Amino acid sequence: MLTELMEFWEENKFKLCLLGIVLLLGGGYFAWNRVTKPSEDSLMAVTSSSGISSQLSATVSQFSQNKTATRIYVDVKGAVKKPGVYQVPANVRVNYVLAKAGGLTADADLKQVNLASQLVDQMIVYIPQQGETPEINSPILIKNQAASAETETTSEVAGTEGQGETDASKINLNTATKEQLMELTGIGDKKAEQIIAYRQEHGKFNSIDDLKNVSGIGDKTFASISSRLTV
Template sequence: MKEFLSKYRWHATAALAAISIAILFYFSQNKNMDSTEQKYTPSETAVQPGAGTSAGDTAGAQSGAAEAQVPDEIYVDVKGAVKHPGIYKADMDERVYDLIQKAGGFEKNADQSQVNLAQRVKDEMVIQVPEKGKKTVPAQPAGTASGTAAQPASDAASGTPGEAAEKININTADEAQLETLPGIGPSKARAIIEYREKNGPFQKPEDLKNVSGIGDQTFAKIESSITLQ
């Protein structure tokens, strides 16, 4: 028996060594597989749910907010020398003239020269039509339309205080106001009003030179003192 064990001892030793190597290899492979799975775990959760649609959602929200700022309906208050004063519904592209027609038109004593008929209407606007021989002091909001309406805020902010008030609106000014312009006397003031009533509001300041008696020299004197707004 001793001879047998001595003879085959190295076979047993080799077998044990092979078994040990196989066990070590097995555990080594399992460990590597666990490490690989842990390594790729973050990449599977890197993309947050809904990240691909966040930009679209934001754009949609902004678009909805912009639409909410546009008024669904416009209402204008027509006062003074019109046949049926009151609050009237209007469209975005309508003018002061259109709203006065909705109010039945001018009364016989209305001073049409003090109203800018071509002005586009706005929501909450007040159209004040004065009587002849009377002057009105309208409220200050930019939407007010009358002969002495306040200048737009952009004009008032682009110079020294009071500069905007000094300009004369050649589309709404009466004869007395036009005569305050340099070189404009009673006859030229009447000519401006007659031209305006016949041809409608001035579209640009240079149109004044189409009025009889107003040439380049006269226009050059008054150009900085007039406005169409």
């Protein structure tokens, strides 16, 4: 048996050596490939981990932005123990920031202050001393709030009255008499009668533009009186 193996080796040793080299190279390549290239499961794990990290980063970033957006800065001045600029949550009240400023001094005059005023970004929170007439235009002061409310009310009333006067001065094409129509520039006795006749025949005017359908009312006449008309 041994003799036969020796003879087989002598006859085929070149081929066997070549085969051994091929097997050795192939095994080495396979082993190197396994070490240096991650498996599919490994790639999926890395990808999943990367996705989670990205989502976590996005969540943290969004949280930071929201937190920043809900913080405001106010300037606290006057009769407080620690005046200065304070960062506070949005929508809190004056008493909140006064606590952060160390509280009030002994001569603070709270009768002039609305502690329930809601803070907004860049607001000046001024606490006057007793007997002081503040010159600072702080929105938390009661006198400023009262003046602001009075101004708004006056403006609303003036606007309403002005609107009423404007409407009252206009001539309604659907109800105007002949004499009222003749108050319009370029509308004489005849044209006034034609307007009333048109109204009786066709019904009420749906818009002031319908006046141009009346015989004798051209674009030039209409343009000169349109601002005084209503329906």
